[in-house]
Structure formats: structure tokens, C-alpha cells
Amino acid sequence: MTESEAINLFKCLADTSRLQILKSLAVEDMYVERLAKRLDLTAPTISFHLKKLSDAGVVTSYKNQYYMMYSLNKKIFQTSILEILLQESDEAQKQAQRDADYRQKVIDAFFEYGKLKSIPAQLKKERIVLEVIAEAFEFDRIYSEREVNLRIADFYDDFCTIRRDMIREQLFARNGTEYWRIKKN
Amino acid sequence: MNKKQQEFELYLDEKIAACKQRSKRLTADDRTDEGNFEKVRANVYEIFKTILSVAEKVCKEDELAKKRFFLQKIEQIPTSWTISYEKVKQHKDVEKMHIESIKLDTIQEIKDKCMQIWEETV
Structure with missing residues (x-):
């Protein structure tokens, strides 16, 4: 189920009359006039709702003699909400691009010729700045405190604060005077 | 405004209020969606309330001219709605068909009431 199909489905279900129609169809297949009598609604109103339910794929129809019968598409209700949530979002790519743009904007604002101008006050921005500095370190390698300080000093004079914040942000781990870069999950 | 017009305006006001109340409920x-259908109905009544007040302004004291003006509009306005209904019917667009038929049913009701009040048949 695509994201827009899921939205359509949820919108469709968020209506008392349509839910009552589905409840009736869960009991047995019915035609418009019967549903109208059962739910005390006019036949055109029932047809209107059935069209929406058909478009959302929750109801199917078939001809039985003179009547158009409507039945519940039980298969669609076997899909769990979690399955829908786990579907890759149509928006995912756009969101990733927006995130990348924001990250670049922060980097451009706080770095000048490879040097950090100041430590951002906002944690979200500081995290981005720290991630950039962390990239100067390799994974799977142990660094001494002096090595860490020297590399950070290439970016910013107050290497103590940066080093401490990198530990806090779990970009780095330490054991005494040994430091190593932590891989992202 | 004469008694018949007042009665007709009261009828429209009551209908508008009832539709709005049903829509809210x-x-x-x-x-x-059903709430929106009631809004569509209220809208049609409101259109004719406006026409009634325009007729009052345009025709001043001429009662016959006012009636003619109103009846002319009641025939004119739904023409495009009927065309629209036929168009959506061709495309089997049940949703739009329902909305267009609500408009046409409401206008028929207004027309019947208008005739009843002015004791005249088309």
C-alpha cells in the first residue's frame, strides 16, 4: 500500500456513516437500498459513501440479478498499521534532501576555510558541527588525548570543549586517555 | 416588503438555520461529508435569500416585477447545475452527482414553496 493509498484509506474510515456501512458489510454483502434502510440514510448518500469506499479499495461490487451487491474487501483489513508505517515514504527522498540542505547551511554558517568560527548555541547545530570534526578521525583506531587535541585544534582553539562535547554526543568514546570514534548504528 | 415576501424570507431563514444546525451536528x-451536504443545501437557500433582497432593491414597490424577477432567477440559476449534473452523470462520478442533485433538489423545493406562497403555478 502506497502512502497516498494509506492516507485515502484512513480518511475514508474516519467517518461514522462509512464505518457503519463497513460494519454492515462485514455481516453480509448488501445492496444500496438495503444499506439505506439499515442506516437510515438516503440511497444517494449511501452510493456516495460506497464510491469513496470503493476508491479506497475497501469495498468491491458485483452484479446479482437486478442488484449491485457490495462486499467488504477483507484482504485490505489484514494489513497491519505497522506494515503501513514501515512502507518507504514517498516523502523519504525529499526529507533526506531537506535534511542535507539544512546540514550544509549550518556547515556554511559555522565554518570558514575549514576552521570553526564559533560553537553553535543550539544543540542540533552543534551536533552537525561535531560530526564534521569527527570525520577527521578514522574508525577502528585508538587515539591518544594529545592526538585528539591536535586534530581538533586544526578546527578550533578550544579543543577541550569540543572533545568533551564529542564524548557527550557519543561521537567518541574514551577509556582513560584513549579515545576512539564510535560508529553510527 | 409585503406579507408573502416576509413569509418566504422566513421560510428561507428557517431552512438555512436548520441546515447549518444539521451540518454542525x-x-x-x-x-x-454529510455535514458538507447540509452546507451545500444552506448555500442554495442563501443564494435565493440574496436574490429576494436584490429583487426588493431592483423592483422597489412593484410587487409583480419582484415576483417575475425572482421566478426568472429560479429558472435561470439551475441551468448550469443541470448541465453539470448531466456531465458528471456521463462520467459516472457518483460523488459530484450527489452534490449536484442536492442543489437541484433544493432549488425544486424552493420553487415549490415559492409557488405555494404566491399561489401560482408555472
Whole structure:
């Protein structure tokens, strides 16, 4: 189920009359006039709702003699909400691009010729700045405190604060005077 | 404004109020689409309330001219709605068909009431 199909489905279900129609169809297949009598609604109103339910794929129809019968598409209700949530979002790519743009904007604002101008006050921005500095370190390698300080000093004079914040942000781990870069999950 | 016009205006006001009340109740009961149908109905009544007041301004004291003006509009306005209904019917667009038929049913009701009040047949 695509994201827009899921939205359509949820919108469709968020209506008392349509839910009552589905409840009736869960009991047995019915035609418009019967549903109208059962739910005390006019036949055109029932047809209107059935069209929406058909478009959302929750109801199917078939001809039985003179009547158009409507039945519940039980298969669609076997899909769990979690399955829908786990579907890759149509928006995912756009969101990733927006995130990348924001990250670049922060980097451009706080770095000048490879040097950090100041430590951002906002944690979200500081995290981005720290991630950039962390990239100067390799994974799977142990660094001494002096090595860490020297590399950070290439970016910013107050290497103590940066080093401490990198530990806090779990970009780095330490054991005494040994430091190593932590891989992202 | 004469007695007949007052009666007709009262009828329209009552209908508008009833539609709005039903719309509110239906929306609160999570029947948004049906609530919107009531808004469509209220809208049609409001159109004819406006026409009634325009007739009053345009025709001043001429009662016959006012009636003619109103009846002319009641025939004119639904022409495009009927065309629209036929168009959506061709495309089997049940949703739009329902909305267009609500408009046409409401205008028929207004027309019947208008005739009843002015004791005249088309």
C-alpha cells in the first residue's frame, strides 16, 4: 500500500456513516437500498459513501440479478498499521534532501576555510558541527588525548570543549586517555 | 416588503438555520461529508435569500416585477447545475452527482414553496 493509498484509506474510515456501512458489510454483502434502510440514510448518500469506499479499495461490487451487491474487501483489513508505517515514504527522498540542505547551511554558517568560527548555541547545530570534526578521525583506531587535541585544534582553539562535547554526543568514546570514534548504528 | 415576501424570507431563514444546525451536528458526529451536504443545501437557500433582497432593491414597490424577477432567477440559476449534473452523470462520478442533485433538489423545493406562497403555478 502506497502512502497516498494509506492516507485515502484512513480518511475514508474516519467517518461514522462509512464505518457503519463497513460494519454492515462485514455481516453480509448488501445492496444500496438495503444499506439505506439499515442506516437510515438516503440511497444517494449511501452510493456516495460506497464510491469513496470503493476508491479506497475497501469495498468491491458485483452484479446479482437486478442488484449491485457490495462486499467488504477483507484482504485490505489484514494489513497491519505497522506494515503501513514501515512502507518507504514517498516523502523519504525529499526529507533526506531537506535534511542535507539544512546540514550544509549550518556547515556554511559555522565554518570558514575549514576552521570553526564559533560553537553553535543550539544543540542540533552543534551536533552537525561535531560530526564534521569527527570525520577527521578514522574508525577502528585508538587515539591518544594529545592526538585528539591536535586534530581538533586544526578546527578550533578550544579543543577541550569540543572533545568533551564529542564524548557527550557519543561521537567518541574514551577509556582513560584513549579515545576512539564510535560508529553510527 | 409585503406579507408573502416576509413569509418566504422566513421560510428561507428557517431552512438555512436548520441546515447549518444539521451540518454542525453531523460534523460533530464524524459525518463530515454529510455535514458538507447540509452546507451545500444552506448555500442554495442563501443564494435565493440574496436574490429576494436584490429583487426588493431592483423592483422597489412593484410587487409583480419582484415576483417575475425572482421566478426568472429560479429558472435561470439551475441551468448550469443541470448541465453539470448531466456531465458528471456521463462520467459516472457518483460523488459530484450527489452534490449536484442536492442543489437541484433544493432549488425544486424552493420553487415549490415559492409557488405555494404566491399561489401560482408555472
